[in-house]
Amino acid sequence: MTGRRSQSSGLRALRPEAFGAEPRGERLARIRRSPHFEDGVFQNPGGTARTRPSGSALDFAKVFFDKDTRPLRTPHGTVPVHATTFADLARPPATGLRVTWLGHSSVLAEIDGHRVLFDPVWGERCSPFPFAGPKRLHPVPLPLAALGPVDVVVISHDHYDHLDMPTIKALAGTDTLFAVPLGVGAHLEHWGVSADRLRELDWHESTEVGGLTLTATPARHFCGRGLRNTQHTLWASWAVAGEKHRIYHSGDTGYFEGFRDIAAAHGPFDVTMIQVGAYSEFWPDIHMTPEEGLRAHLDIQGGAPHGVLLPIHWGTFNLAPHAWAEPGEWMTAAAGAAGQAVAVPVPGQSFEPAGDLPTRPWWRDVSLPLNRTWPVPEITAEASRGDLDLVGES
Numbered sequence: 001m002t003g004r005r006s007q008s009s010g011l012r013a014l015r016p017e018a019f020g021a022e023p024r025g026e027r028l029a030r031i032r033r034s035p036h037f038e039d040g041v042f043q044n045p046g047g048t049a050r051t052r053p054s055g056s057a058l059d060f061a062k063v064f065f066d067k068d069t070r071p072l073r074t075p076h077g078t079v080p081v082h083a084t085t086f087a088d089l090a091r092p093p094a095t096g097l098r099v100t101w102l103g104h105s106s107v108l109a110e111i112d113g114h115r116v117l118f119d120p121v122w123g124e125r126c127s128p129f130p131f132a133g134p135k136r137l138h139p140v141p142l143p144l145a146a147l148g149p150v151d152v153v154v155i156s157h158d159h160y161d162h163l164d165m166p167t168i169k170a171l172a173g174t175d176t177l178f179a180v181p182l183g184v185g186a187h188l189e190h191w192g193v194s195a196d197r198l199r200e201l202d203w204h205e206s207t208e209v210g211g212l213t214l215t216a217t218p219a220r221h222f223c224g225r226g227l228r229n230t231q232h233t234l235w236a237s238w239a240v241a242g243e244k245h246r247i248y249h250s251g252d253t254g255y256f257e258g259f260r261d262i263a264a265a266h267g268p269f270d271v272t273m274i275q276v277g278a279y280s281e282f283w284p285d286i287h288m289t290p291e292e293g294l295r296a297h298l299d300i301q302g303g304a305p306h307g308v309l310l311p312i313h314w315g316t317f318n319l320a321p322h323a324w325a326e327p328g329e330w331m332t333a334a335a336g337a338a339g340q341a342v343a344v345p346v347p348g349q350s351f352e353p354a355g356d357l358p359t360r361p362w363w364r365d366v367s368l369p370l371n372r373t374w375p376v377p378e379i380t381a382e383a384s385r386g387d388l389d390l391v392g393e394s
Helices: 002-014 025-033 057-064 086-090 165-172 185-190 259-266 290-300 326-338 362-366
Strands: 097-101 107-111 114-118 152-154 177-181 198-201 206-209 212-217 237-241 246-249 271-275 308-312 376-378 389-391
Touching: 097 271, 097 308, 107 246, 114 212, 152 212, 165 185, 177 185, 177 206, 177 212, 185 198, 198 206, 198 212, 212 259, 237 259, 246 259, 259 290, 271 290, 290 308, 290 326, 290 376, 308 326, 326 376
Parallel strands: 114 152, 152 177, 177 198, 246 271, 271 308
Antiparallel strands: 097 107, 107 114, 206 212, 212 237, 237 246, 376 389
């Protein structure tokens, strides 16, 4: 037994700090009491979701190393970044709601006098190691300190492109609060965030931060940072309601029918931040295509175009075999067909959903042309009730 304990201690000593920590004690007991935790793991809405690539390794390799499509997966030029400054963000939004896309899924939302920072990732790589893993395709738009004070940091789940240890450690030195899904607090405490600054929620639970109500809502995804995926930390989307405005951040998710329940409980929203990148036919259950992202937005808005859709989870890291510019092109086509307002800012650019929206397809300046027709929804009488038909090629 002594030898086994020594071996176990030695392995823990070699464990990268970025792996975080497993939930223990009362946190683990609370996880086991969750209605969404069964057979030792958190369960997805609508049944089991495939979290590992489907198909054979050979099929995936053929797609990944295809000589014709591989050049499309990175920008061919310098990705433009908007030079947002501390002074820009210090001016209150004229309409009470301003959104700044900081790349990938990182978004600063200024809502009714409060500041919410979603999935902040300032690291150079989304990886536990500084020397390997997907690297940024553009620099961060501004230093973390230039954001100014943040009331609450919201984390959707514990994957490296959403929960970045260096960024959390930097924020641990401020007085911001953290709203996280159940179990994720173990990582943050391991990195120096005190327990009294954590608001750790199961799906459908809410917390108050100032004048905001933040609710963890379901998503269809999975978790894990280490060599073993224990499924002991939850993943979530988030609904945030202020005095006058409502916003929604999807985190990572596959499409599922539960978006309509989120609409009924928390919508409609002035702006939705919807994951539309890093999708593949090899993992269709856990990430959405732009067409599915538009469907999710329409579901969340009650079945018809409403508010503004901000596409997220694209442009910053190369995480899937699709073309780098494809999410922007596909979402522009799909939203146009549906009559849905969509904002496509360059990283770092702010906009107010009730004001002028950034709509210029900036990615075309630094990408090879994509010559295809995109599947888009056709709005019909049924679509107004949340059912959409598709037109176009797949």
